[in-house]
Amino acid sequence: MTTCTLLASISIAFPRPGQTLPFVEKTYVNGAVPHGTTNLVVQGRPVEVYKTGGWVTMVDVSEGENEIEVSANGETTNYVIRVEHKPKPRLDKDGNPIVVPEKKYEKLPYAKDEARPHPFGKSPSEMTIVVDPGHGGEKDTGAVSPHGFFEKEANLLLSLEVKKALEALGYNVVMTRTDDRPLVLLDRPRDATRMGADAFVSIHHNAPMFSTDPRTVRYTAVYKWNDLGARLAAAISASMGKALEGDIPNNGVMHANFAVTRNPEIPSCLVETDFITTPEGELAIWNHARRRRIAEAIAEGIDNWRRSKE
Ligand SMILES: [Zn+2]
Incomplete structure (x- = not known):
């Protein structure tokens, strides 16, 4: 009420x-x-x-x-x-707590087990990067800022800027969405896999756990699932860290079981740019010059990854 x-x-x-x-x-x-x-x-x-x-x-x-x-x-x-009500511990017939086995995270069902070769020697114009603005649609808004600005909108604005920055370097870019529409999580990397894209980068803005005070956490981080994604994530993290130095802390490369990055075939990572749940974080995402600086850093990271010898 x-x-x-x-x-x-x-x-x-x-x-x-x-x-x-x-x-x-x-x-x-x-x-x-x-x-x-x-x-x-x-x-x-x-x-x-x-x-x-x-x-x-x-x-x-x-x-x-x-x-x-x-x-x-x-x-x-x-x-x-x-x-919600506190979940009651589940007990077996003897009254002992039931130990739930740790969840196994499966790779994307349609991805091959074999990694695509590193694009070393390829020029940007021979490459396709898939940029995935996280969330979208009426129900999947992502995090929300104090003025009610949704993460899905921040993700799209930054992703469009990343597209521009990558295209300026000569890359072909495919976006998983260019407007506010719902996408099935596992469908996001599907086209990237089908077309044999060189890399998949999902763009997000962060929010803390509900019980964590948002004023105590603010950082940028890039998440990977496997070694293939780790090299891409490291390159993006390094250039983002440089671009945001003195602005927000850089938590570097972190491991996560995000569905969109569980791809053994295509280097994939997920960028958590900033936290939008605090007034400071919200103001930062409205800053166009800053957004362009972050987008250029992400593009530069991808370009450094391309040129890096494994
Ligand atoms: Zn998100």
């Missing part, structure tokens, strides 16, 4: 209306109020408002429905946060 006046000035972007969070004891909440607001109070505690009007804070929640009171400028909004 949300109560607001006609001139509502408090907006809450995360958790999204109707969203149910997996069981947590604390979650972050972000939203926006008019510029210059200094009296924002969430769940009885004053909250700092950034110069854009964006804010983020942690709130205590429990299983079921939680009513969160948000007030500023004489307006109060009661916002409901739904939290």
Whole structure:
């Protein structure tokens, strides 16, 4: 339930209306109020408002429905946060906890086991890079910034810029989407695999776990699944680290079991550019010059990878 006046000035972007969070004891909440607001109070505690009007804070929640009171400028909004019930430990007939075997992550079903040869000696015009703007469509928005800007939009804007930067270097670029549409996760690398692309790069913006304070985490990182993707990821990470030096920390290359990177055939990686859940991170993604700098760094990383001898 949300109560607001006609001139509502408090907006809450995360958790999204109707969203149910997996069981947590604390979650972050972000939203926006008019510029210059200094009296924002969430769940009885004053909250700092950034110069854009964006804010983020942690709130205590429990299983079921939680009513969160948000007030500023004489307006109060009661916002409901739904939290799933704590999963009960599963026990066998003797009352011992059932140990669930660790999940095995399978490679993309349509990818061959054999890696494509490194493109050393090929010119950019002989190569095709697939750029995948993460998320898309009504339901899969990805993370959300305090003003309600979706990760899927940030990913598309940056991916289009990466396309431009790669084309300026002479590469052929194929995008998995160029507008806001839903894509099946496993379909994203399918065309890249079918056409024998030289590399697959998925572009994302990050969000912390719900129970982690977004103000405590902000970095750029490139994720890989296998050694083939690791070399590409390392080259992109190095040039991104340089481009963002003094701006945000570079966490380097990290391992992850993302479906789109589980490709033994085509070098694949996933770029988590920045966190958009804080007001600072949100402001950064709106900065066009910065976006172009990141895109050029990603393209340069891919080009360095092409020229690197294994
Ligand atoms: Zn994402």
